Amino acid sequence: MVAHTIAVHNHTDRILPEPDVFIHTSAGTRIPAHSTILASVSPVLETVIDRPRKHRSSEIIIQIHGVPCQAVAAFVTFVYTSRCTEEQMDKYGVHLLALSHVYNVPQLKQRCTKGLAQRLTVENVVDLLQLARLCDAPDLEVRCMRLLTRHFKAVEDTEGWKFVSNNDPWLELDILRFIDEQEMRKKKCQKHREEQRVYFELSEAMDCLEHICTEGCTEVGPCHVDSTTRKERRKPCSKFDTCHGLQQLIRHFATCEKRMNRGCLRCKRMWQLFRLHAYVCHQTDSCKVPLCRQIQLKMQQEKRKDDSRWKLLAKKVASARVISSLSLPKRKRDEEIKVTVDNNGFTTFELH
Numbered sequence: 001m002v003a004h005t006i007a008v009h010n011h012t013d014r015i016l017p018e019p020d021v022f023i024h025t026s027a028g029t030r031i032p033a034h035s036t037i038l039a040s041v042s043p044v045l046e047t048v049i050d051r052p053r054k055h056r057s058s059e060i061i062i063q064i065h066g067v068p069c070q071a072v073a074a075f076v077t078f079v080y081t082s083r084c085t086e087e088q089m090d091k092y093g094v095h096l097l098a099l100s101h102v103y104n105v106p107q108l109k110q111r112c113t114k115g116l117a118q119r120l121t122v123e124n125v126v127d128l129l130q131l132a133r134l135c136d137a138p139d140l141e142v143r144c145m146r147l148l149t150r151h152f153k154a155v156e157d158t159e160g161w162k163f164v165s166n167n168d169p170w171l172e173l174d175i176l177r178f179i180d181e182q183e184m185r186k187k188k189c190q191k192h193r194e195e196q197r198v199y200f201e202l203s204e205a206m207d208c209l210e211h212i213c214t215e216g217c218t219e220v221g222p223c224h225v226d227s228t229t230r231k232e233r234r235k236p237c238s239k240f241d242t243c244h245g246l247q248q249l250i251r252h253f254a255t256c257e258k259r260m261n262r263g264c265l266r267c268k269r270m271w272q273l274f275r276l277h278a279y280v281c282h283q284t285d286s287c288k289v290p291l292c293r294q295i296q297l298k299m300q301q302e303k304r305k306d307d308s309r310w311k312l313l314a315k316k317v318a319s320a321r322v323i324s325s326l327s328l329p330k331r332k333r334d335e336e337i338k339v340t341v342d343n344n345g346f347t348t349f350e351l352h
């Protein structure tokens with residue numbers, strides 16, 4: 001049965017004793033090897049070698065069947081040298097991964113996981129996914145899943161996929177579930193980015209509101225600001241893109257008749273901005289933003305039911321502000337506020 005013997009461990013510089021183990025492959029090849037080296041690399045081979053034999057002197061035979069003879073030779077070479085050529089990986093990567101799993105050689109498994117991941121294609125991805133799962137190679141499994149997700153349309157036409165969808169409903173389900181989860185994650189990320197944008201806009205609006213109510217800008221602002229600043233502030237705003245819109249909103253709010261019976265959407269929006277400002281404002285008595293103090297007092301007195309909702313919103317706006325100040329270090333910043341006059345409502349405001 002045994003046709004010929006091939007030596008595979010002559011890559012090492014070590015001077016080795018006579019081989020005491022022979023590995024038999026399914027093609028009938030005999031590969032001589034050393035029990036100490038095999039045992040030191042693979043605990044599974046160690047158990048096979050230590051198994052009691054009929055005659056202590058008889059040579060040890062290890063059968064490795066089911067993979068090509070050259071794959072076994074590449075496996076034994078790796079055991080001796082910790083190396084595997086790209087050519088061997090091309091030809092026997094899948095067999096080497098299986099051998100690394102069966103004989104518990106983690107170093108080879110790692111090498112195969114990397115090597116096979118580099119060789120993933122639409123054609124072989126389903127087969128490699130199955131192998132990765134059988135051989136407990138999670139890194140390779142994830143790489144396969146990602147490629148499947150990216151090129152699912154093309155993978156659907158492959159023989160591998162057709163086989164799985166006809167014969168392995170659990171794997172098919174796992175793959176489809178993974179693709180779904182990826183898509184959901186993507187949507188979640190988009191939603192989060194969108195929310196961040198809104199919170200950032202709100203935080204800008206808070207800054208802009210303080211800027212208008214403290215320094216005055218273009219058409220709206222406190223009456224007491226001196227004439228040079230007045231002149232300056234007649235120019236279009238150089239600090240906030242949203243300043244003009246917010247000024248219009250403030251003017252509208254101060255004069256709207258519908259506001260009283262809560263029917264006006266613009267007023268509702270302005271009211272929400274005032275309310276959010278009052279929530280985040282720490283200047284209490286010195287703040288010049290209209291209604292700030294009143295809203296704060298009312299909130300204290302009533303301990304409103306929706307308090308936690310506002311708290312959360314204020315927190316999110318504050319964190320969007322932090323994120324934006326980290327990502328946009330040169331953002332135009334508001335000047336420091338040094339106003340001490342108490343100012344409630346619009347009585348001391350110019351609105352034209």
Ligand SMILES: [Zn+2]
Pocket residue numbers: 211212216217218237238239240243244
């Ligand atoms: Zn402005």
Ligand SMILES: [Zn+2]
Pocket residue numbers: 252253256257258259264265266267268
């Ligand atoms: Zn209104």
Ligand SMILES: [Zn+2]
Pocket residue numbers: 277278281282283284287288289292293
């Ligand atoms: Zn305030």
